Amino acid sequence: MKFREKALIMDEASIRRALIRIAHEINEANKGVEGVALVGIRRRGGPLANQLASQIESIEGIKPPVGVLDITLYRDDLTTLGPAPIVHRTEVDFDVTGKVIVLVDDVIFTGRTARAALDALMDLGRPRRIQLAVLIDRGHRELPIKPDFVGKNVPTSRQEIVSVLVKEIDGEDKVVIEEVVR
């Protein structure tokens, strides 16, 4: 399958502005960032969590700890896929128990990834509270899950593909809508 870029949703500057806003919201919602840690969901949630942590640091002077969660082993769609997806490491070097954990992902769609991430996170310990931050909410939820912090709401059709690109993986920061080219 080939994809074609249909529309640019966010550029580097608008992503940065959205993350700064979310950083403020996290700070406000938790009355400071004491006991707050960020956990990005692989793959693009990881770099976003790092950027978010840097923004928080520039606001509050404290950089919250950042971890990365691989949710492959918690997915509910393994048997409907072709080959077994590649499993990566979960790298959360701090104890999650008693902390406020902000899960960070690029896009929320059906909510199934967030569900898997909740399970994966709770297998690591017992956080005091879990919040969810996403850069894009594109709708079409299949589970009763609602993000606490959203960069941008983007109404989409189910057939469209929302791609978040990050410098660390893709070489640039932007968000685009793509469609399949026949």
Place this chain on the structure above:
Amino acid sequence: MKLLVKGGRVIDPKNSVDEIADVLIIDGKIAAIGRDLSVDGDEDVVDAEGKIVCPGFIDIHAHLRDPGYEYKEDIITGSKAAAAGGFTTVCCMSNTDPVIDDGIVARHVLRKSEQAGLINVLPIGSITKKLEGEELSEMAELAREGCVAFSDDGNPVMKSDVMRHALEYAHMLNLPILSHCEDLNLSRDGLMHEGYYSTLYGLQGIPAEAEEIMVARDVKLAVLTGARLHVCHVSTTGSLHIIEQAKAAGACVTCEATPHHLTLTDEIVGDYDTNTKVNPPLRSEAHVKALAHALASGLIDCIATDHAPHNVESKDCEYAKASSGISGLETAVAVIMDRLVHTGLLHITDMVRLFTVGPCRVLGLDSGTLTLESKADITIIDADAIRRVDPATFYSKGKNTPFKGMELRGWPWMTISGGRIVAREGRLA
């Protein structure tokens, strides 16, 4: 009863015939061979144009399993398989139950073969009672009842003194000993040829020397006793060297090779397909090449199938537990034609010799020719017929063959036994 086989290429090595000719059969005997034999209308005519007309093929080494193992094969199904495979004479080995160590068992074989009424079945008596390798069988009685040779095939005679006495005694009767040469102490738990592939496949190996040591011993004993020794299913270069030397020195030593040892290597054991399990084991490429060369050079006296049919249960199991052996009567000619004759390794007239006068010389039989007045046993080959080996169509009860699924060129086209057409294109007439 007249039958005219018209226009085929007649190859009769004994009489040095290789020409296009008609063969006329009257009352089960060869009545005339020549061009454009006149037709008077009351004979059946077989149009053999483009086919090769030979004396009936003889297999001096087959296991027909009867009596005792009729669930693997019996004289009737074995005879059908032989006829379909182009053989008019088959010698059956003594490892039945009871063993052919007594005249009455030999008589059973002959009587049942008469019932089958298809081809000649000649029994081979055992060397020792119950194949135990200890006491000699009553060889004179066995000879009187029709046994054409003696063999404990499947079980080597391990004791050298017993073998010596067997050779001496058989010599007195002017019959050969067909020896299964294997040093059991050396082959022990072996499952395949010892070498690169046994190491690669993780199966215990059987060194070539397990065979060669016993070939050497038996050759020495043949020289000592002056007896006729025939080495069964020779499979290694070392055995060939020993036999070559013995022959050069004038010893009465002959040998046979099987179609599978002549064409298959140990590499094919890799999938642990029990159809590849056979004793002696399939050897490495160098041995196989040397064997084919020795066949063409005349060092090997005849081709024998070592037809070893097994029931499904004996093969559908773990490799180590499987019985050894290949069901060979219905593929032997096609395998040799396809792999040796069509590849230029063996001349067609040599192939005919190896299936006719060759085995006759080993056993001292005067058949294997198209000499006038001799019994009209004829095998006709279609050198260009192409068929795939399908064990499901075998007349033999044994469907165990590593040639399964192979497409082979050159098949028996007709088998005539005693002047009667018994098989045509692999099917019984």
Place this chain on the structure above:
Amino acid sequence: MRFDRRKDLLGLRDVEREEIEAVLETAVPMKDIITRDMKKVPTLKGKSIITVFYENSTRTRTSFDLAGRYLSADTPNLTVSTSSVQKGESLKDTIKTIEMMGPDVLVMRHSLSGAPHYVARNTSMRVINAGDGINEHPTQALLDMYSILERKGRLEGLKVVIVGDILHSRVARSNIFGLSKFGCELRVVGPSTLIPSDIEKLGVKAYANLEAGIRGADVINVLRIQKERQHGALFPSIDEYRELYMVKPEHLALAADDAIVLHPGPMNRGIEISTELAESSRCVVNEQVTNGVAVRMAILYLMLGGGRDEIAC
């Protein structure tokens, strides 16, 4: 061939380097799971993995059992008692019976080479060979390779020596097949009666002398000597074996500076390996046990984690 596309894992002879890499890479996050408090992920919930052992081996069986459980699969064991074999049931029928009970994977150990290959041809279950006769023990070799990789950071170009009864060792054979795909320099050491013929044609150098074989080695894999082999007149006595082939700390001095020692276990201390060596930090035998679970989790995940539609049978 991709590892997650194969129906069975019967040996490393026909497994490609890329497949081995996939297993070794997947085993890393699996090991993380074993070492945390919550040692369970829901990945293979609803799958079942049956272990059928025709030969005793508590450790391999337990390793598979735990690997399956950590991934939330059910892992029943079938104890093949000698009596059921004596009742005359064929292997084919036993396996068919098991298949009809519905497990997804059959983990099998058998005393006869090629038995799992025979079974794999006759069942729709996926078959993992947990050791067959003197042929292969692929999961042991994969855990050995993982242990080497973890300590050395690479496999490429390492000098690996295997010491002991090479002839009857499925561990040796699978290690040779696996490591040779990574360009390792392979050697075997043992009495000439226990070295298989034509081993050099597998790209392996054979040594009868322990010192010569160990010189410069990065990895020394010491095999368990099976005392019953002695009755086959393959070596004169345990005493003489110990004298000639027991690997001791002074042998490490001949090896590369940071050489490590592996042993598939259970060890005969004081026979093939000295206690001082077995307990030194260079000996990774305990890590091998943990890694064995991780590697088997990786194998089970790769074989069962995806959908079944596109599996090449």
